[in-house]
Amino acid sequence: MDLSTLTGESVPVHLQTQQAASSGPIVEAIDIVFSGTNVVGGDGRAVVFATGMHTELGHIASLSQRVGHDESPLEHQVKRVAWLIAAVAVGMGIAFIPLGTALAGLSLHDSVNFAIGLLVANVPEGLLPTITLALALGVRILARSGALVKRISAVETLGSTMVICTDKTGTLTQNRMTDTQMWTPDGVVSPPSDAPPSESVRTAAQAMVDCCTATIDVDESGQVIEFGDPTELALLRAASSFGVPPPHAGESDDGRRSFAFDPALRRMSTIVPTGDAARVNVKGAPEEVLQRCTSIAGRRLSGDDHAALRELIARWAGQGLRLLAVASRSLDGALIQTIDRDDAEQDLTLDGIVAMMDPPRPGVRDAVAVCHRAGIRIMVVTGDHALTARGIAEGVGIGAHRGLEVITGPDLDAMPENQLDEILGHTTELVFARTSPEAKLRITDALRDLGEVVAMTDDGVNDAPALRRSDIGVAMGRNGTDVAREAATMVLTDDNFATIVTAVAAGRRVYDNVRKFIVYIFAHATPEVVPFLMYALFLGTLWEGGWRFGDSVSSGPLHDTWELATTMTFLGIVACQFGTAMASRTQRASLRSIGVTSNRLLLWGFLFEIVFVIVVITVPPLQSLSGTTTPPVHLLIWLLPMPFVVWGADELYRWMRRRRDSPAHSPTPPAEPGH
The missing domain is CATH 1.20.1110.10 (Calcium-transporting ATPase, transmembrane domain)
Known part of the structure; x- marks a missing residue:
């Protein structure tokens, strides 16, 4: 399921039935399908247990109804001045x-x-x-720059903005998973590459294509049609750049067998016939795949190999990259339909480790630098993982001069109000990861209580309460939800964080x-x-x-x-x-x-x-x-x-x-x- 409208996380979540109830926020449950989210792969049956205002969307809608728009700083000041002049x-x-x-x-x-x-x-x-x-002229300037303003006084509020709370997925990033680099026994390569791929690169790319359920097609007009999990689509695009074509919709399975992704095992595999033999292809979390590998590049995996790979995995993960390992092995063709999963996923040869990310939008880093020169603090408030959010934030320059601190959702929920006020009162820039709609609303309220003029940028349904509560809510026009656009004061037609900075500059003028x-x-x-x-x-x-x-x-x-x-x-x-x-x-x-x-x-x-x-x-x-x-x-x-x-x-x-x-x-x- 793609839960980005609720959680802001760009990576789809695998859901399945389970007996034991999980603890924590309901949006993190792995056996519940939410209305308003999208299926990107698989099938199943579900029992409806909540509708309307009793759903998670309804809960968020009730939060939005409890907050309203306040007067802008200019409206408030003009009213005071009017009474003073009259007196x-x-x-x-x-x-x-x-x-x-x-x-x-x-x-x-x-x-x-x-x-x-x-x-x-x-x-x-x-x-x-x-x-x-003057405000009407500002509205016209903003419209030409890709920002549509609903309330004319919002132009002045933009100019008074001191803190920008921004979502990560789709705002700072492109909301499109992309392979950034791939490790193979021959070294690290970055797709796309003009150089002819080595044999080890082609082997890893073929395993990426074979261990995949997504498809990429081209229609009669030349339009590219992609279907499937965004992570798998990113792997297919990378493999294509290395000369291995992606599968097309409707192609025969040719007797292949698949073991679906298991969140407990954190891996999936396929068995593809190759003449009289077969090939097992496995992809998943590097630490899970690596422990099932016994060889690399035609030789046994040594202790030094394991140490070097663990160091590589830790370094790339620390950069906020999402990692997948791919491995393969040969199999007797007669065993395709009889071998079980555990036996198939043994004695593997490690083919490669792929690093992926939702890349930053072009111009975001420059826009962040402009904010810093203008004295504006930037805070990332996202439902995504802490390491991923931190990596993206540091990659675009957030925290470069003020320092960066990461606070997770559970830590924020356990934090008393005075401690939150103290943290928000510092000049340090912050990343709030795994945040709920209530947490976003709490952050907005705390900043406003400290006297900050807050601009909140988001695109999901879960962001609507905070968008309404902030001094100026900014929603995405292309990929944002209708709920977010309705709750916001300003809508970006290009979904670009850089446009927010342009709007702030126009507001200040x-x-x-x-x-x-x-x-x-x-x-x-x-x-x-x-x-x-x-x-x-x-x-x-x-x-x-x-x-x-x-x-x-x-x-x-x-x-x-x-x-x-x-x-x-x-x-x-x-x-x-x-x-x-x-x-x-x-x-x-x-x-x-x-x-x-x-x-x-x-x-x-x-x-x-x-x-x-x-x-x-x-x-x-x-x-x-x-x-x-x-x-x-x-x-x-x-x-x-x-x-x-x-x-x-x-x-x-x-x-x-x-x-x-x-x-x-x-x-x-x-x-x-x-x-």
Whole structure:
């Protein structure tokens, strides 16, 4: 059975009836077939004892229903900011009414009008549409990169991601077993090979083909059709590269006899007629096959041979490779139908040891390195074996700089919450192997409780609860299950971990742009409010024009002076906003380092605003509509330094911050005694 949708393990599991009940998780039982999994070989009958929500799929579905999506960090922060803005704006508006009447001598009617204007000046009316447009643009960029986002706020969440919990099978790897190398008495070879295979290589390849139930065919259109166990298919592809063709569907068995794979013996064998004789072919776990071998390359197996082979097996297994040994022997043809299994699988000649793996996806190692440079921790959470998971993780660079620790499912189940929090709080990267759906959910909850923004990537049915609980769940679009895609926030159309990194980078760009605009929005409230207050409370331009307390400015001889004052206030706000926009482009670096003219769209925006302002203050119909007038040149000159004052003040602040944080100005710790 292929149980990858439930366990995440790419290697099929052999199931058979047994009398003694096994202990441990139910998904590890070897006598239970689960709904939602696939048969890849063999046959049998089963008794249905659970349906619907009582199945393992139903149990996982109930876990998914108990968790829901929370607000993204941006949604939460925008709500808080909205309430803060409302409180400040209303508070300033109410406070202005008595100040305006008492200090500036305005009537109650004018004070209320000014209070309303102050409210408007404090409201960041462009905040929500700009955030929405920035996120929508991020969604479009992600879609072009192979990532489909269901919730627009997920783009910002991606940019805030600090931990990526990723599955192994199908995400870091290709979910396709491949032979990486093969040991034979002549040495180690790696398929595919352009060199002509030696006799020992062809012998091992023939044993791999003969001891196999899988088939590889080519249809009329040239499409390759593979059927059978992924491990056997990997052996057939390797044998084909060495010049031994694979078997085809429907080919006659020619009187061959098979002993099926036995999980207790950890091996299988076939007996293939060869004229008047026959050949026994055996494949299985190296330690099981090796103890039944007595010869190698035409000579007896020695103690040194056993030691060298055990060292090779330990080294390859430590790399996370799956190993199979193949062996064979000649047999009298008359014994094909009468010999028993134990006698057939004796006095074997060791032909080869094959190392297989589910290879990493192209580009995953580079993507992991990008995550590390961005300060993102990666954790592998998989149902696969610990050695295999560790080998893949180390092979793609996970743990290369932070160190790597492996925790198995039973160890995690026995671990108290405070110990798990302590482990997750370290900077070490982790591999969680043989994990259950409950364990994945527990890991996600623990990380979020520690304040981490978590992205969970998975493709199986068992991953749905954790996908829903994480800050952003990422499902596979090609090989992922419908349940996982439904529970996730983002779906990868190419099932590639590298696409996740591209999505995080796009999310960070969007987040950075949103942050800059929020800074601009709140910073430009100052150049809007201060000139407004100065005008309302002190009315200094008006005073020069002959205004005194109690005089009306909306009509009469001071009307022209009032229009000039409001026009200059408006122009002062615009000029200061130019400086605020330039200052908001960077948080720490100097503007010169990123280029004053590098943002061409912003410069075009400046040009548009200047043209618009000129039209508003010079075209008579618009002057009448907006209550503006054309100021004299000597007043316009006062506007020129305003953007540079705002911009320069921020440049000075950033320079002082860089100087304070630079290593040269950091305090030197005192030397230890004796140094």
